Amino acid sequence: MERNKHVGIGFRKDFAEEFLEGKDLTPAFLEVAPENWMEIGGYWKKVFNKVAEQYPIYSHGLSLSIGSPEELDWNFLKRVKSFLQEYKIKIYSEHLSYSKCDNAHLYDLLPIPFRWDAVKHISERIKSVQEFLERKIAIEIVSYYTPVAAEMSEVEFISSIVKEADCNLLLDVNNVYVNAFNHQYDAKDFIENLPLAKVEYIHMAGHEQVAQDLIIDTHGEPIIDPVYDLFDFTVRKLSNTVPVLLERDFNIPELKELQYELNRLENICKKAWHYEHILA
Amino acid sequence: MNTYLHNYTHTQQGRLANYCRTGELISIDGLTENRVHYYRDLVYNVVDDTLQSAFPLTFDLLSEDEWNEIVHYFFSTHKCRSNSIWKMPHEFYLFVDGNDLDIKKKYNFIEELLLFEWTEIEIYMMPDVQYPEFKSNGGWLSEIITVNPEHKILQLSWPVHLKNPGNITVDNKNEYYVLIFREKESGKVQFINLSVYFAWLIEKIEIEKKPLVKILKEAESLFGIEAKKLFENTIPFLEELNSKQFILGFRK
Numbered sequence: 001m002e003r004n005k006h007v008g009i010g011f012r013k014d015f016a017e018e019f020l021e022g023k024d025l026t027p028a029f030l031e032v033a034p035e036n037w038m039e040i041g042g043y044w045k046k047v048f049n050k051v052a053e054q055y056p057i058y059s060h061g062l063s064l065s066i067g068s069p070e071e072l073d074w075n076f077l078k079r080v081k082s083f084l085q086e087y088k089i090k091i092y093s094e095h096l097s098y099s100k101c102d103n104a105h106l107y108d109l110l111p112i113p114f115r116w117d118a119v120k121h122i123s124e125r126i127k128s129v130q131e132f133l134e135r136k137i138a139i140e141i142v143s144y145y146t147p148v149a150a151e152m153s154e155v156e157f158i159s160s161i162v163k164e165a166d167c168n169l170l171l172d173v174n175n176v177y178v179n180a181f182n183h184q185y186d187a188k189d190f191i192e193n194l195p196l197a198k199v200e201y202i203h204m205a206g207h208e209q210v211a212q213d214l215i216i217d218t219h220g221e222p223i224i225d226p227v228y229d230l231f232d233f234t235v236r237k238l239s240n241t242v243p244v245l246l247e248r249d250f251n252i253p254e255l256k257e258l259q260y261e262l263n264r265l266e267n268i269c270k271k272a273w274h275y276e277h278i279l280a
Numbered sequence: 281m282n283t284y285l286h287n288y289t290h291t292q293q294g295r296l297a298n299y300c301r302t303g304e305l306i307s308i309d310g311l312t313e314n315r316v317h318y319y320r321d322l323v324y325n326v327v328d329d330t331l332q333s334a335f336p337l338t339f340d341l342l343s344e345d346e347w348n349e350i351v352h353y354f355f356s357t358h359k360c361r362s363n364s365i366w367k368m369p370h371e372f373y374l375f376v377d378g379n380d381l382d383i384k385k386k387y388n389f390i391e392e393l394l395l396f397e398w399t400e401i402e403i404y405m406m407p408d409v410q411y412p413e414f415k416s417n418g419g420w421l422s423e424i425i426t427v428n429p430e431h432k433i434l435q436l437s438w439p440v441h442l443k444n445p446g447n448i449t450v451d452n453k454n455e456y457y458v459l460i461f462r463e464k465e466s467g468k469v470q471f472i473n474l475s476v477y478f479a480w481l482i483e484k485i486e487i488e489k490k491p492l493v494k495i496l497k498e499a500e501s502l503f504g505i506e507a508k509k510l511f512e513n514t515i516p517f518l519e520e521l522n523s524k525q526f527i528l529g530f531r532k
């Protein structure tokens with residue numbers, strides 16, 4: 001089967017063989033968290049080397065914690081840099097959140113207070129990281145379940161950082177849908193107010209509604225139709241084609257179901273970006 | 281530190297992080313109170329799941345309350361430093377090892393059990409070590425034996441690698457050695473129980489890089505065993521280690 005052109009998927013150990021065979025799943029690229037693949041050896045290093053020969057690898061970090069109050073972890077960044085170089089990884093994305101505070105890692109993504117001092121603080125940190133890595137990074141809009149001491153809107157917070165830091169944006173369409181639902185705003189309005197020219201990468205995923213007014217971003221369900229619609233709306237707004245990732249971390253279905261989702265996303269991209277190609 | 285972040289914002293962030301670590305919430309401005317528990321649940325579950333899969337034997341050994349108590353105590357008082365979550369269980373082992381805990385009185389071998397379980401992960405995951413050049417055939421006595429460099433030997437006081445941890449009693453306290461290594465091709469981790477003599481021998485072979493005949497001479501006086509008997513015991517064991525891919529062959 002022919003590879004997808006735009007849509008990739010997260011690399012999973014349990015599908016390593018299928019990725020290498022390239023029959024049942026045909027992602028355009030694979031995404032990994034550097035934290036899980038750097039500085040390892042043995043069996044998984046061999047597998048990863050083979051996979052990286054066959055697919056472009058994009059990366060999505062977990063522990064940079066760009067929103068932390070404390071100093072950046074330069075030693076860690078140095079190791080990330082050599083991992084990115086070793087595998088010629090084009091995109092390094094991270095979450096606009098914090099997963100470490102006062103030097104204690106939490107292994108999950110906490111919401112940053114939407115505040116002006118945080119904008120300034122984080123923008124400076126992103127600039128330092130970009131300078132150090134000698135590349136731009138893409139920061140991801142994360143889902144969140146409660147605001148923390150907010151003094152501005154979420155969209156203003158994100159846009160201000162992207163502008164001030166001159167970084168790229170990882171637009172997770174499902175996260176926008178989840179946040180719009182949980183915090184009662186209009187998802188399309190929100191997307192239109194983002195600096196869309198800075199979008200370098202898109203994430204798509206499923207989620208789970210746990211209460212009448214709350215959705216949790218589980219990556220454990222198929223993508224729902226309204227999120228496909230929002231994706232369609234989004235990609236038509238972009239002036240460039242960008243890679244799109246299907247995220248699925250739990251409750252893994254049969255491969256053909258994942259391939260169906262990859263294809264559905266690919267078709268939306270093809271339709272939306274058709275004119276671009278003609279114009280190009 | 282040169283930062284634009286105000287103390288106020290830092291404090292609010294710190295309180296949320298602290299809540300996730302301890303489960304104790306100090307008021308945070310603008311919080312949706314009935315939702316914040318999702319963060320604590322997500323964080324705690326990730327940590328708990330990671331420790332359960334890293335230490336399946338320890339998890340089975342402890343009662344549910346004992347397990348929850350130690351995991352909670354660890355995560356709420358220890359600041360995890362590992363960026364890669366798979367390395368975090370090593371910090372859990374060090375935490376148990378370095379603190380005075382009631383659980384260690386009840387299960388006096390628990391640190392060693394944790395160390396044994398962690399070492400299997402460590403050897404499985406560790407970066408590749410350059411293999412020495414070797415040839416497959418040679419003379420056991422006269423040539424220098426080469427061993428798989430991806431290994432560790434643990435010295436233990438309890439047979440955590442030999443017995444179901446639930447069946448270990450005070451009578452089992454003794455001197456044990458276990459060799460843990462990674463097979464080159466498959467990357468699988470194997471462990472082999474060693475006598476004091478073989479633990480000593482492997483270390484000698486590895487460090488001193490002398491022909492076996494010289495090492496056996498030393499062993500004769502050190503262990504008080506006659507050369508012929510030593511020879512008869514040693515060669516079959518080395519052959520076994522060779523077939524298990526721990527001994528690679530002989531120096532080129």
Ligand SMILES: [Fe+2]
Binds near residue numbers: 140172203
């Ligand atoms: Fe995402």
